[in-house]
Amino acid sequence: MALPPFQYVAPATVDETLALLSEYGERIKVLAGGTEITGRLKQRLVTPSHILSLKNVPGFSGIATKEGEVVIKAGTTLREVIASPLLKPAFSAIIQAAEAVAAPPIQNIATIGGNLLQNTRCLEYNQSELVRKASGLCFKTGGGTCLAVKGGNRCFSVYQGDLAPALMAFDATIKVEKKGSSRILTVCDLFSGKGESPHTLSADELVTEIHLPVPASPFASSYKKLRMRGSLDYPLASACVFLSVGDGVAREARIVLSACGPSPLSRTEAAGLLKGKALTQIDVQEVADAAARGVEAADNLVLPASYRRKMFRVLAARAIREALDDLTKAGS
Amino acid sequence: MNDTSIIGKSTRRVDTTAKATGEAHFSADLYLPRMLVGKVLRSPHPHARIVRVDTTKAEKLPGVKAVVTGRDSTGEKWGVFRYTQDMQFLPADKVRYIGEEVAAVAAVDADTALEALALIEVEYEELPAYFTVHEAMKRGAVLIHDAFADNINIHVKIDVGDVEKGFKESYLVREDTFNAPEESYFQAEPYAVVAQFDNSGNLDIWSPNAGPHLKAKPLSNCLRMPLNKVRVRKITIGGAFGGRSEISPADVICSMLARKASRPVKIAYSREENTIATRQAHSMTAKIKTGVDREGRVVARDITCHMDGGAYSSTGPIAVSVPFLCMEQAYRMDNVRYNGFRIFTNKPIRGMYRTHGRAFACGIDLQLDMLGEELGIDPVTMRLRNARQVGDYTPTRSFVPSCGMTETIVKAAEASGWKEKWGKLPPFHGIGIGCNSVQTGFPMGIRGGSEAFIKFNEDGGVTVISGVVDNGQGNENMLVQITAEELGVLPEDVQLITADTEVTPSDPGSYSMCETFVGGNAVRLAAEDAKKKLFALAAKTLECDPEELVARERKIFVKGEPERSLPLAKVVRMGLSKGLSISGKGAYWPKVDPRREWVDNPTGQLSETFSFGTTIVEVKVDPDTGLVEVVHAWASQDVGYALNPRVVESQFEGGLAMGGQGGMLTEFHIFDKGRVLNATQLDYKVPLACDMPPITNIIVETHDPKGPYGAKEAGMSVAMSAAQGYAAAICNALGVWIHEFPLTPDVIVKALEEKKVKG
């Protein structure tokens, strides 16, 4: 299926970019790596009049340290993320997440910003025009019903990005710019929790940087992704854990579950069960069960919700165990 | 086969260099002068009357050169059998599934064509639609086709011996029901057609097909053209797997557009169109009742199968029968009954698929394991005790002239270390076996035979003219190897003209595994014919008996005395100088029972011979996630003779990936009211390189008396036995019998939970 026609603009600076976003708003879409937007265009899920390419904007990719943070430009490809000596081996969950995205050829061109900002997905939504004509509208396409959850009163589409849960586990923030101003928000606050419009950004905003605070060592992290095949597939469920220690006792802990509903979920209560505990005293399954309790899933991916719901505790436990093993090996 | 120089060797294929460089052209790679882009308008309704189609706005759009609808159709209804003629290409009365063709346009570019489609107005009157076989068969259901009561398309009935008596005499009887949803082919190449008329009204048409001659006749019927003006052309084909044997609506629609526009037209299907608007594989429920004696030998078996055929007949009678036939060939049984039903629903059309009936095949074998468990007999022994033997007759009266079933079981068991592993593996680590058999063709009436011609150039080069088609499995190479061997030339001396209905004589196509047996034999006979003439000439000059001559490496010489030789090219010229044309002609018609018919008379010789095979699989299951790691697979098949061992191995490996790894672990379609929700590779999971196990290939050769050099078939059997082996291995690993396939992670986790609850 060919793409719908559009005008193409390729500004040469960030300011030009922001000016265009401000002028065109909803009618313009940003093109970074293109691995997501191209598919959505082909299915006519989105039909902008303009496509804005970032290819000519200098300095939009790269990883550097600055004032105790690792700063990743939003246009950095996942391949560059995986290879970065500033991220490996310490930020292992982020590397694991980047390596888990689709397959290597996608990683060669997909960007971390694009991966973060991917739209939510659902078997009923991500369809051709023919199938959507046959099914009728749903909440996400402007209608008043959910096709996946019969009788559902909201959109259950799933956020399936791999990087977001890992970035959240590391307490990352993002820099968002628009014409005349910029702001910083946590990755967590980027998500609205609403399937119809999963991100809290306005149409004229551009994500330019991701900031990773460098934790007080020692720390470990782990990202676990569930999919039927060993490559290519989006997650059916995922879990990310961050754990730091001090004096043999867990200090900072974060557990993020994703590929459940419209946004990744930070499980603070469950993570709290880890804090202050001696590593050898941690009841992994208890924490994992707490993290997974009440996490929703709908029958809108290839495997049933009843199965996926059971997997969050399994993945959470595996992520916690791997983080603990890494910390133990490092001699904490 | 002892003294061959090319046959039996893993020579490089003749077609793969062009594929490696990208020079090989598939149908969508063709660009003809002034070619137009064709696009099809499809029904968004699963069942609806077509009230009105208005194409005026579309026709007026600049750049649109032709528009066709049901009004342009000849009204000819097509079906693969006379009693299944239910499909009009471009329907005028009603649509029967989401995605069915309603209209089509040809325009100067894709954008214009898409814009034109959006301008076609269609008014539908929706009808009740049925998405399961139960809904469709219910009393009072609207008929999808008026001629078929209760929406039952086909009922195959086979009853041999006395099944009830057999059950009474059995030591142990079990009844189980197995089911599987639909799957589909996912050939790498999506369907595409290029059609062009010349100013004499000849049609040239290119499309991926499994039988050009099988396409030409229906095309000539539908377009009301004489057959000799319909020229299905040779093109590189990106896979078929049973799915491209029949004419496709796209073929007719593209031809109609090309005729109307007086310009070539290309229709290239999207992946979604290839999935929903060509063919899929049947979903099915198989209820199997089997009675065995104390030693585990099957005494009686009764199977009832319900298959969801989708909206049209397609190859219905064949697809309903083949799962049963494969089983009755593979295993001995005196008393067997089969009731196979194919039911219409308002879903995409189902046809024959390489893994014919996974629920049926896996059900049969799992049940043998279940019965064996109760009797204290291991699965390998159960197979050995029931295995088909040479000289047998199948229940429906096919004689089995060669059979290596036992040998494949024994060899696979040995290679896999079955004895050391069975019953001794740790929890969630399992091993399983599957056995099956495939026919080499079936009665195809006037299209069942293959004819071939061979011509010589004066420099000793050779051209083979044959209707054999290559879908990627290596059939072209097979013809070259056979010809080179017979005539004593080198493979590079052989040119092929194949699969072109203007030039090549009729051939059944790669339909039901018969190309090697039928097409290969025809070429071999043509080569023998030519060789006879060459030897007669050479014998005079060499002063010997033609019987003493041998041809090898471009020379004809006396056996055992290579100095007494003549270059082949010289013999050719000798003939020409005497006014003798040197050419060869051969034809092969398999000796099948012409009275055998799928529904009316399902008895008699089905095909001349059969392949037999066993796959053993070892797996480890992650009990928490239900994910399966396949440790190793051993694929064994009696192929009669391996004309090219690496080509044969390639078929085993591909079959295992399709039937086992995909068919048992990840492949199934998700429907919502007739809409296919996973029509593309993103959500329909075909196996990837990182998930495949190491595969050990065990070729068994029983040297069939009739096959060319003893060869039978190699392309389908492993797909089926692999599915069975995977299912058995996983059930063994879990200690639970599962009756639904594929064994996706959720199915496995659920089965383990239920097991925990039970005990």
Add this chain to the structure above:
Amino acid sequence: MMEKPEKIRCALRINNEDYDLFISPHRTLLEVLRDELQLTGAKESCNEGACGTCTVLLDGLPVRSCLLLALEAQGREVTTIEGLAKDGKLHPVQEAFVEHHGIQCGFCSPGMILTAKALLDENPHPTEAEIRRAISGNVCRCTGYAKIVEAIKAASGKEI
């Protein structure tokens, strides 16, 4: 009817040759290679980046040309399957695929071969696991990948 955007200039460098094209902005690199230049080695099989038959090398790295606007490939080096053989001689990876029966229907082969070549350029002696991972995004329906992996193993170490 949306106003049709004008065609704009697109300068591409493909297989070391420069092309000065005039195309609609919404054309993908795959469409331009096939429809404008008849470089039909790159194929469309899924059109959504999930199969790899459209693979080309972009500055030596395998990418999905069906997900890349042609305009985005400007200023980069594009290598298609047609650019591998030199002076009628197959590239060692192509040769290995033919010799080791790593090709059946051939539809996935251009994408598979380019991906393999890129792997060996970066990692001349990959382990089997590394090979399988590198081609994990290339779908083959015919071979079960067994002889593809053998071919790549055979080609490793034979790079020029």
